[in-house]
Amino acid sequence: MVGLPARGKTYISKKLCRYLNWIGINTKVFNLGEYRRHATTAYQCHEFFRPDNIKAMAIRTQCAKDALNDVCQWLESGDGEVAVFDATNSTVERRQLIRDIVVCKMGFKLFFVESVCNDPEIVEQNIMEVKVSSPDYATMKKEDVLADFMQRIEHYQERYQPLDEERESDLSFMKIYNTGEKVLVHKHEGHIQSRIVYYLMNIHIVPRTIYLTRHGESLMNLEGRIGGDSDLTERGHEYGKALAEYITGQNIQGLRVWTSWLKRTIQTAADVKAPQERWKALNEIDAGICEEMTYEEIAGKYPTDFAARDQNKFSYRYPRGESYEDLVARLEPVIMELERQGNVLVVSHQAVLRCLLAYFLDKSADELPYLEVPLHTIMKLTPVAYGCKVENIRLPIEAVDTHRPKPKGVTIIKPIIYGNVARYFDKKREEDGHTHQWTVYVKPYHNEDMSAYVKKVHFKLHESYNNPNRIVTKPPYELTETGWGEFEIVIKIYFHDPNERPVTVYHVLKLFQSTPEIQLGKESLVSEFYEEIVFQDPTALMQHLLNSSRPMTLGVWRHNTDFEIKKESTMKDILEARNKIRLEVIDLKEKLTLAKETIAKFKEEITKISKAGGSLSVA
Numbered sequence: 001m002v003g004l005p006a007r008g009k010t011y012i013s014k015k016l017c018r019y020l021n022w023i024g025i026n027t028k029v030f031n032l033g034e035y036r037r038h039a040t041t042a043y044q045c046h047e048f049f050r051p052d053n054i055k056a057m058a059i060r061t062q063c064a065k066d067a068l069n070d071v072c073q074w075l076e077s078g079d080g081e082v083a084v085f086d087a088t089n090s091t092v093e094r095r096q097l098i099r100d101i102v103v104c105k106m107g108f109k110l111f112f113v114e115s116v117c118n119d120p121e122i123v124e125q126n127i128m129e130v131k132v133s134s135p136d137y138a139t140m141k142k143e144d145v146l147a148d149f150m151q152r153i154e155h156y157q158e159r160y161q162p163l164d165e166e167r168e169s170d171l172s173f174m175k176i177y178n179t180g181e182k183v184l185v186h187k188h189e190g191h192i193q194s195r196i197v198y199y200l201m202n203i204h205i206v207p208r209t210i211y212l213t214r215h216g217e218s219l220m221n222l223e224g225r226i227g228g229d230s231d232l233t234e235r236g237h238e239y240g241k242a243l244a245e246y247i248t249g250q251n252i253q254g255l256r257v258w259t260s261w262l263k264r265t266i267q268t269a270a271d272v273k274a275p276q277e278r279w280k281a282l283n284e285i286d287a288g289i290c291e292e293m294t295y296e297e298i299a300g301k302y303p304t305d306f307a308a309r310d311q312n313k314f315s316y317r318y319p320r321g322e323s324y325e326d327l328v329a330r331l332e333p334v335i336m337e338l339e340r341q342g343n344v345l346v347v348s349h350q351a352v353l354r355c356l357l358a359y360f361l362d363k364s365a366d367e368l369p370y371l372e373v374p375l376h377t378i379m380k381l382t383p384v385a386y387g388c389k390v391e392n393i394r395l396p397i398e399a400v401d402t403h404r405p406k407p408k409g410v411t412i413i414k415p416i417i418y419g420n421v422a423r424y425f426d427k428k429r430e431e432d433g434h435t436h437q438w439t440v441y442v443k444p445y446h447n448e449d450m451s452a453y454v455k456k457v458h459f460k461l462h463e464s465y466n467n468p469n470r471i472v473t474k475p476p477y478e479l480t481e482t483g484w485g486e487f488e489i490v491i492k493i494y495f496h497d498p499n500e501r502p503v504t505v506y507h508v509l510k511l512f513q514s515t516p517e518i519q520l521g522k523e524s525l526v527s528e529f530y531e532e533i534v535f536q537d538p539t540a541l542m543q544h545l546l547n548s549s550r551p552m553t554l555g556v557w558r559h560n561t562d563f564e565i566k567k568e569s570t571m572k573d574i575l576e577a578r579n580k581i582r583l584e585v586i587d588l589k590e591k592l593t594l595a596k597e598t599i600a601k602f603k604e605e606i607t608k609i610s611k612a613g614g615s616l617s618v619a
Contacts, residue, residue, distance in 0.1 A: 001114075002090065003115040004157065007117045010031065012200065023195075028084070029086050033134075039066075049155040051155060068101045068102065071083040095168065112171060114176070180204050198336070202340050209380060209381065210346070213377065214374075216233070217232065224296075226291070232264055236268065237267070239395060241271055243269075259278050259346075260282035261282075262284065262349070265282070265348060284348075289318065289321070310407050314368060315544065354369060362387065366539040366540050376394065411537075413532050416444060418505055419441065419507060420507065420527055420528070421439050433484055434483050434484050438481060442477045445559075445563070448549040448551060449550050449551070455495055456473045457491065459491055460489065486508060488509070491504065496541075528561050
């Protein structure tokens with residue numbers, strides 16, 4: 001991003017990030033302000049941003065370098081596809097620094113987006129709506145924020161150098177003037193840059209409200225069937241009338257109504273007094289061969305498909321039909337037009353509205369297919385500074401519940417073997433004193449390619465090694481070194497699904513054993529252990545990855561220890577221990593019973609003596 005403060009850069013960054021993630025391009029915003037706040041003490045005043053404040057300028061430059069390094073690491077790791085560097089980047093010098101790091105050093109593509117705003121009313125509105133709640137001004141009175149921030153802008157203006165197609169002719173960029181009044185595009189290249197330009201040309205900041213609602217209850221809904229093109233039920237028609245009354249009561253200026261081509265949405269919106277437009281793109285997801293079937297019928301007739309959809313609902317495509325992923329692609333033109341419009345009422349279907357809600361509420365592909373979109377409910381969306389406020393308005397017309405929640409209780413277990421193999425050199429090496437060569441590893445217990453779900457394995461060695469942090473990104477997940485001492489190795493396993501937390505195991509490197517053959521270096525020492533990684537209710541993506549691993553063609557998965565024999569031996573020991581404990585418990589119960597009987601006899605004797613007025617003699 002490029003531009004003076006309070007020009008909407010963060011608004012554009014977050015909105016662009018949300019859009020790119022929605023269409024399946026993994027995107028992340030790196031906000032320089034957060035780096036600066038982390039690097040310095042509490043913000044004092046605008047003086048920090050003076051061009052002649054050398055100490056502060058050094059801090060700001062270092063923060064920019066740190067942020068750019070994080071950008072490059074994130075992109076290089078394979079996790080990310082687009083990084084948005086949200087900062088002023090208001091000088092040619094700073095933009096050259098970015099180019100040197102991102103393009104020349106790392107080889108990534110670079111595209112600048114500059115927000116230019118010369119309207120003082122818009123600038124002041126941005127400050128009062130957004131900046132007053134900034135952490136920088138947490139302790140400052142609201143009336144002082146505007147004055148301080150205006151002075152901060154003046155400091156930036158002293159050195160501000162807008163993007164220029166002659167001075168920076170080698171750069172790819174676009175400039176947005178006064179929130180979309182005019183757009184200049186210079187040398188954009190590639191598919192992603194084209195989509196960014198197209199998207200940013202369509203957004204605006206004019207206040208508006210978007211109303212989303214499903215059609216009224218349909219005959220298919222009543223029967224529990226999906227898809228089709230049925231009429232409304234009596235309650236569905238009542239909802240259509242109630243919807244029209246509600247919309248009329250809101251007195252919405254310039255409202256437009258969009259429906260699908262299917263009868264149930266057209267009938268629902270029939271009484272709404274506003275211009276109406278039908279979109280084929282708003283039709284319900286195509287269930288292919290499962291159209292007009294109940295879920296019970298699908299489970300009975302197509303059990304494999306039914307299970308596959310539960311495992312990855314976003315990507316699963318109905319045979320001869322669509323997936324939610326297909327639906328997102330189909331709805332992209334709708335999103336573009338919604339961004340251009342003012343007040344709109346969209347009357348559509350459950351799957352379609354889930355996709356639209358996921359865009360406005362920044363929901364992941366894993367969450368999207370399970371968003372609740374009940375019948376006879378209006379979802380009122382109001383765009384705010386960095387997101388969207390949603391209000392659910394339930395109209396008092398009963399309807400069936402068609403929501404099918406995400407399946408729970410899914411557990412997938414992946415057994416692994418971890419450990420090390422070590423061999424003695426026969427004598428200490430003269431150059432470094434090392435006595436052994438060793439290999440530490442993580443392997444699948446069964447013959448499968450772990451790379452289907454494992455992204456990388458991080459081995460953390462003793463700090464005496466050069467580069468103690470070693471990363472292995474493909475099988476075999478192992479590393480070989482030499483040394484003379486035993487120490488703990490931290491093994492951290494990362495997964496392709498970023499929502500799945502890494503798993504950590506700890507292994508003490510074993511080099512020494514009393515067996516003569518191992519002591520003499522004739523045989524290798526093997527120290528390995530069995531462990532199970534338990535995935536409880538994994539995301540749809542992770543579930544798909546875990547179930548898609550294939551057998552290895554090479555024997556790297558084989559392990560030296562026969563854990564089945566070990567398991568039998570351990571189970572035998574456990575059974576013997578259980579039996580021993582059971583016998584001991586029986587013995588203790590017998591002793592306890594005897595003790596209770598003895599105590600009862602003593603109490604009885606004491607009672608008799610007390611009644612007789614005698615006493616017990618103590619020997």
